[in-house]
Structures are given as structure tokens and as C-alpha cells.
Amino acid sequence: MKEKDLKPGLALSIRVGEFVENSIEKTIVSKKEAPVLQGAPDKNIWYKYPIPEGITGDGSEYYIYIKRAQSDNLCVFLSGGGVAWNEYTAARPVTGGKVAAGLPNYYWNNLRPFTQIMNINIGITEIGNPKNPFDDWNFIIITYATGDFHLGNNDFPYEGEDGSDQILHFHGYGNFIAGMRAGKRFFSNPKKLLIAGDSAGAFAVPALTGEILESFYPECEDVTLLSDSGQLLYDKWQRTAKKIWKTKEEFWRPIKGANITLEWYRCLYRKWGDRLKYLYASSVRDYLLSAYYNDVAHKTYKTDSEVQEVFFHQLNDMVRELKKLTPHFGFFLNDWKNLFLMRGGTVHTAVRERQFYHKTKSGDIMADWLFDAVNGRIRDVGLDLLRC
Numbered sequence: 001m002k003e004k005d006l007k008p009g010l011a012l013s014i015r016v017g018e019f020v021e022n023s024i025e026k027t028i029v030s031k032k033e034a035p036v037l038q039g040a041p042d043k044n045i046w047y048k049y050p051i052p053e054g055i056t057g058d059g060s061e062y063y064i065y066i067k068r069a070q071s072d073n074l075c076v077f078l079s080g081g082g083v084a085w086n087e088y089t090a091a092r093p094v095t096g097g098k099v100a101a102g103l104p105n106y107y108w109n110n111l112r113p114f115t116q117i118m119n120i121n122i123g124i125t126e127i128g129n130p131k132n133p134f135d136d137w138n139f140i141i142i143t144y145a146t147g148d149f150h151l152g153n154n155d156f157p158y159e160g161e162d163g164s165d166q167i168l169h170f171h172g173y174g175n176f177i178a179g180m181r182a183g184k185r186f187f188s189n190p191k192k193l194l195i196a197g198d199s200a201g202a203f204a205v206p207a208l209t210g211e212i213l214e215s216f217y218p219e220c221e222d223v224t225l226l227s228d229s230g231q232l233l234y235d236k237w238q239r240t241a242k243k244i245w246k247t248k249e250e251f252w253r254p255i256k257g258a259n260i261t262l263e264w265y266r267c268l269y270r271k272w273g274d275r276l277k278y279l280y281a282s283s284v285r286d287y288l289l290s291a292y293y294n295d296v297a298h299k300t301y302k303t304d305s306e307v308q309e310v311f312f313h314q315l316n317d318m319v320r321e322l323k324k325l326t327p328h329f330g331f332f333l334n335d336w337k338n339l340f341l342m343r344g345g346t347v348h349t350a351v352r353e354r355q356f357y358h359k360t361k362s363g364d365i366m367a368d369w370l371f372d373a374v375n376g377r378i379r380d381v382g383l384d385l386l387r388c
Contacts, residue, residue, distance in 0.1 A: 033113060034065060034120065041068045041186060044127055044135075046120045049182055054175045056145040057084075057093065057109035057168050064179040065120050065141035066186060067127070073374075074138045074190035076183070076212060078176075079119055080199025080349065082107030083232070083292075084147035085240045090158040090168045093147075102343075104301040106292075107147035107200075109168070119143055123356035124196070124367070131357045133371040138190070140183035142201075146172040150204040152245035170245045176208060184216050192222045194374055198349040199288075202230030206264035207251055210271065224277040224374045228351040231282065231311070231318055232289055233258040234296045259314075262321055269325050278329045279373055280322060281366065284385050285312050287338040287345030308345045316386050332369050333382030334360050 037047035046067050054062025084090040084107045092098070093109035108115060119141050121127060124134050146152055152170025160166045195212055197205040205227045213223065234240070237260040241252035254267040265278070285308035293314075294300050294307040315333075322329045336347045336355055350356055356366050364381040372379065 032116075034116060037066065041066060043068050043070065046125075046127065051175065051178045051182060053178050055169050055171050056111055056175075057107065057147055057170075058145075059167070059169055060110045062143070062145075062175050062178075063111065064143055064182060065139070066183055067120075067125075067139040068186060069138050070136040071138070072189075072191040073136075073194070074140070074187045074192070074217075075124070075134065075194040075196060076180070077125070077139060077141045077352075078150055078195075078197035078201030078204045078208065079141060079144040080197065080201045080229075081115070081118070081144040082147060083149060083200055083203075084168060084170075085234070085236070085244060085296075087156075087158040090147070090156060091160050091166070102302065104295070108145045109147065111143055111145050115143070115145070118352070123350070123352040123354065124370070125352055129357075131367060133367055134194075137194070138187050140179070140187065142176055142179045142183075144172065144175075144200060146170055146175065147200075148172040148245040148247075149200050149207065150176045151207060151241065151247040151251050153248070154244070154246035156244060172245075173247065176204075177211075180212065180216050190217065190220055192224070192374055193217055193220045194224045194226065196226040196228070196351060197230070198228040198351050199230070202227035202349075203232075203261050203264070205230070206261060206268045209268055209276070213272075221275075222374075223275070224279065226279040226281065226351065226370065226373075227261060228281040229283070229286060229289060229349045230261040230280075231259070231286070231315060232292050232296065233314055234260070237263075259318060259321075262318055265322060266325060274326060274328060277373060277376075277378060278322075278326065279332070279370070279378070280319075280329065281332040281334075281350060282315060283334050283336060283338075283346035283348070283350070284315060284382075285309070285335070285346045286348050287340070287343050288348035290345060291343075303343055303345050305344060313387075319383070319386060328378060330369075330373055330378040331380045331383060332364075332366055333385050334366075335382075335385055336360075 034046045034048045050063045089106040094105040098105035148170040150172040152172045154170040156168045235258045238255040241247045290307045290311040291303040
């Protein structure tokens, strides 16, 4: 869509959004960009680690982030960054302008410098904050800009908004494997392992945990999983995984219903049972996931109180089903208000946000809840916000 075809207010919003993104990006590049790792990493520094065989959605470079710390514990973090499930969504990657204007934008298609602020030095990845109990953990951040929940293996043709022929490289799985191989060189035998993900990465946690344990860390016996905000009901997920992303059969075949995260957790639990510790976090009326669901269900990319209420009821069902899977499944639910662009609803993700340290109305803090869980003290926070 060309700017001249937009209403004046939308065009202004796009320009403001692009200006903000470009300004932040310039600051990151000039002052705060993570150094590229050369040789062995020093402790307590975030490094960018290029993966030559990797590729992002638009065909540009791929890299991961790593941090070496004091302990023998490791967090493998699967980053979020949206999702594309058809040609229409493929043609609408995220830009600062589209976000500001509220126009459809579904996934990040590259790792431009701006994306650093989404990946490191905030929430659980923050360095030097005494409130962060994971500051002394090692980290492998599997970055994400392929729109396929880290699982794809396809070059998908689509027509861009300007009418040009484009290719979306759904290469999330190859990036994941190459990134894990690179990270394993630095962290060979962790004492504790936390496999976590937010947004799109939250969906990937139950899908990829088996591969992480069997191929990279088979000897680690103290493993905790966290999915932060991985709910998007869609009755064509199996077709998307099989035909659009072209994932391995082990990923698409277990998908029998509309809740892809629930289906993958069921499959994972059947194999691993209570050998793993399971955690799920969410706000109760997620403004962003409700907008995605509205688009899936009604082809309208927007959130409002009605679709947020639908999301709330779906969350009730999901919590109930995960508790049926195992009563030891731990939850952290919140009703923190979304203040972003005044779109209502509640926040989207918390583990890599400032809310990681915020108290809920009950006085609970996500950082403390998660630290307790990795040390065997699993508890529920916020179930009183539900109606199940």
C-alpha cells in the first residue's frame, strides 16, 4: 500500500512510527549494539554470534546471541516475532510505521538492529540488575525472523503489497539447529536447563524441547519449560505447518485441533511425562494475540473488548486442559493493562519485559515465581483471575 493512498492521519502515524524505529536503531548501532563474538566470550557480556548457514525471512543475515555467566546453568531462549500463515500475512511484515498506524503487520522478516531491544538486556536477559535472579545464568538466544514458529523449511512465494514477486524464507528450523550447534560449543553440560520462549517462541517450546534434549543436552536431568503467551486458535494449523511452512512430519502430524500449543504439549508430555517441569504465563486479555485471533477468525486485524473476552474464555479452556495434562503444570497469569497506543486489553508477554519484576495485585513477581520453579518449587499465580 502506497502512502498516497492512505488517509492523512494514517500516513502521519506511519511516518512517526518509522521515525521512532529509525531513531532507536541509530542509537543501538552507534552506542549499544552487541559486539560480534571473536574467540572465547568474556563473562557477563552479550555477544552477537553470526550463523553463516542461517537466513531470515527476507534473505538477510542470521545470528544468535550468547552470554556466558558465573553459574553452570543454561537458558535456551526461543525468541518471538510474529507469524505468517498464508500469502496475505507473508506480504505484511512488521514495520514501525505499520505498528504505529495499526495496520496489519504479522511478523519480523529480518534481524535489523532495532530487534536487539526485543532480544537482550531486558527482563530475564538483563545484565547487572540485582532483581534478576537469572543474571548468573548462561544464555543462548535463538533469534527469530522467519514467521514459522522456528519450525519451517520452505521458500514461500508471495506477491508483495506493491505487486512485486517476493520469497519468504521459512527457514526457522534450520536456523534453530545451526544456532543450537553454535551455542553448544560454549555450554556443553549445564547443571540446570531452562527452555523458554515468548510469543512465537512460546509456541515453539513444546515443539522443540524434545530435539533440544535428545540432540544437544541428553544428560541434563533438571529441565524446566516456560511458554510465555502462546495462544492462538486456528483450525488450519496442521495445513499451515505441513503445506506452508513444510515442517518435519513430527511437528505437523500431532496437530489435531485449533490450539497448536496445547497439542504440542500433549505430545511432549506423552513422551517425557513428569521428568520435565512445565510452566505457562499469559495476561488474561492479551491485546496482540487477540488481534491475531480476530484476523484468523474474522479477517480483521484489530483488538477490542469483544475479541479480548473471547481470548479470555479460550485461556480458561487452555489452563484447564493443561492442568488435566498434569496437575503440576505451573501458571503465572496477570491482568496488567496494555498502555501501548491505547488499544486496551492486557500486555503481551512479560518474561523479557519490565513486567518481569513487577508485582501482581497479589504481590507476586514473575522473576521470583520462575526462579522458584527452576528450583523445584512450582506454584500458580493468578488463577483467581479466571472463571474455570
